[in-house]
Amino acid sequence: MKIVIPGGTGQVGTVLARAFHGDGHDVVVLGRHAKDSPWRFAEWDGETIGEWSNEIDGSDVVINLAGRSVNCRYNDENRRQMMDSRTNSTRVVGEAIEQSSRAPKVWLQASTATIYAHRFDAPNDDVTGILGGHESDAPDTWNFSIDVATSWERVTNEANTPNTRKVLMRSAMIMSPDRDGIFDTLLKLVRFGLGGTAASGRQYISWMHDLDFIRSVYWLIEHEELSGPINLASPNPLPNREFMRIFRDAAGVPFGLPAFEWQLAIGAFLMRSETELILKSRRVVPRLLTKSGFEFEFPDWKEAAEDLVARWRNA
Numbered sequence: 084m085k086i087v088i089p090g091g092t093g094q095v096g097t098v099l100a101r102a103f104h105g106d107g108h109d110v111v112v113l114g115r116h117a118k119d120s121p122w123r124f125a126e127w128d129g130e131t132i133g134e135w136s137n138e139i140d141g142s143d144v145v146i147n148l149a150g151r152s153v154n155c156r157y158n159d160e161n162r163r164q165m166m167d168s169r170t171n172s173t174r175v176v177g178e179a180i181e182q183s184s185r186a187p188k189v190w191l192q193a194s195t196a197t198i199y200a201h202r203f204d205a206p207n208d209d210v211t212g213i214l215g216g217h218e219s220d221a222p223d224t225w226n227f228s229i230d231v232a233t234s235w236e237r238v239t240n241e242a243n244t245p246n247t248r249k250v251l252m253r254s255a256m257i258m259s260p261d262r263d264g265i266f267d268t269l270l271k272l273v274r275f276g277l278g279g280t281a282a283s284g285r286q287y288i289s290w291m292h293d294l295d296f297i298r299s300v301y302w303l304i305e306h307e308e309l310s311g312p313i314n315l316a317s318p319n320p321l322p323n324r325e326f327m328r329i330f331r332d333a334a335g336v337p338f339g340l341p342a343f344e345w346q347l348a349i350g351a352f353l354m355r356s357e358t359e360l361i362l363k364s365r366r367v368v369p370r371l372l373t374k375s376g377f378e379f380e381f382p383d384w385k386e387a388a389e390d391l392v393a394r395w396r397n398a
Contacts, residue, residue: 084103084143085109085142086108086110086143086144086146087112087139087145087187088110088112088146088147089145089146089147089149089176090129090150091112091114091148092115092118093152094257094259094261094264094265095148095193095257095296096112096146096148097120098293099146099300100112100120103122109123110123111123111124111125111138112124113127113135115127115128125138129149129168129171129172129175130171130172130175132175132178132179136179139176139179139180139187140179140182140183140184140185141184141185143187143189144187144188144190144304145180145189145190145191145247146191147172147173147176147190147192147193148193149168149172149176149193150168150172150193151164153165153228153231153360157224157227166231169231169234170235170238173235173239173242174242176190177190177238177239177244178242180242180244181242181243181244186244186246186247188248189247189248189249189304189307190239190242190244191250191252191303191304192235192239192249192252194239194251194253195232195253196254196255196316196365196367197215197228197229197232197365198214198215198233198253199212199215199365199366201218201220201221201225201363201364202366203285203287203364205366206366207368208369208371209253209312209369209371209372210370215228224359225359236251239251249310250303250309250310250311250313251313252300252303253312253314253316254291254316255289255291255315255316255320255365256288256289256290257290257296258291258292258293259293260293260391260395260398262398266391267395269330270334270392273327273330273334273339274334274336276339277339277342278327278330278331278336278339279339279340279341279342280339280342281341281342281361282342282361282362284322284323284324284325284327285323285324286322286362286363287320287322287323288320288321288323288326289316289365289368290316290317290326290384290387291315291317292380292381292387292390292391294381295379295381298377299369299372299377300315302372302375302377306375308375309375313369313371314367314369315372316367316368317379317381317382317387318369318382319383319384320366320368321384323361326384327339329384332388333385333388333389333392334388334392
């Protein structure tokens with residue numbers, strides 16, 4: 084297959100490109116700046132049609148991952164960039180597909196599990212899940228992430244691509260041992276004794292092992308009956324308290340200092356990030372994926388964490 088990955092220079096894009104290239108597929112990553120890699124690269128600005136669109140014409144799969152990182156301070160300029168980088172890139176990918184003489188069979192569009200409501204009472208699946216926004220126990224500042232996610236998906240749905248199946252990948256945190264990814268960042272905290280319970284520890288963490296993520300993307304490509312929003316997450320999200328305890332055990336660290344909410348606010352400020360990334364309860368499960376027959380190799384965090392720590396050390 085020929086697989087084009089706009090915005091594929093980040094961690095998740097690298098995980099996918101590496102797997103596809105290793106399996107012998109023709110992989111083209113679209114980005115603003117080339118990185119050394121064994122797969123092909125084409126430059127784009129994420130806003131306007133250019134020569135890069137020739138790579139989409141005749142391709143089999145497009146996986147759009149483009150968007151500014153959310154791990155930043157949510158000031159006005161960063162908010163604008165987070166929103167515009169997602170909606171503009173998605174719109175122009177849709178235009179490139181629409182203009183193709185031979186359109187790709189499937190367009191996998193990045194979305195996020197953050198689109199769901201902050202809740203503790205029940206999990207959010209991709210059939211009956213409650214979308215977030217203005218929950219009584221969530222700060223108003225969290226609504227921006229919902230606005231970004233819903234705008235991202237709206238632009239995808241508006242694209243006129245009748246010959247291309249569209250899938251909205253509502254992904255949880257993808258855990259891989261690659262340096263500077265979310266797993267690597269959390270592991271550093273754990274190793275330095277800072278991997279304790281965050282605030283009450285009741286908030287759920289949804290996650291997905293990178294090998295299951297790769298397998299699920301292949302599954303979405305191959306299963307033509309799947310379209311629209313699909314949750315990509317382990318079927319077993321955990322409260323922060325339990326998640327971090329298992330993480331410490333896997334890393335061989337006997338203790339982790341807990342952090343009160345006010346401490347997290349100071350830490351987020353110093354790290355130029357937001358407490359939403361830590362405090363929002365993301366209890367997300369993959370109903371449609373599992374109903375279609377997909378089986379997880381790492382459904383539970385204990386085995387996943389042990390595997391990831393071992394691979395991180397070997398790397």
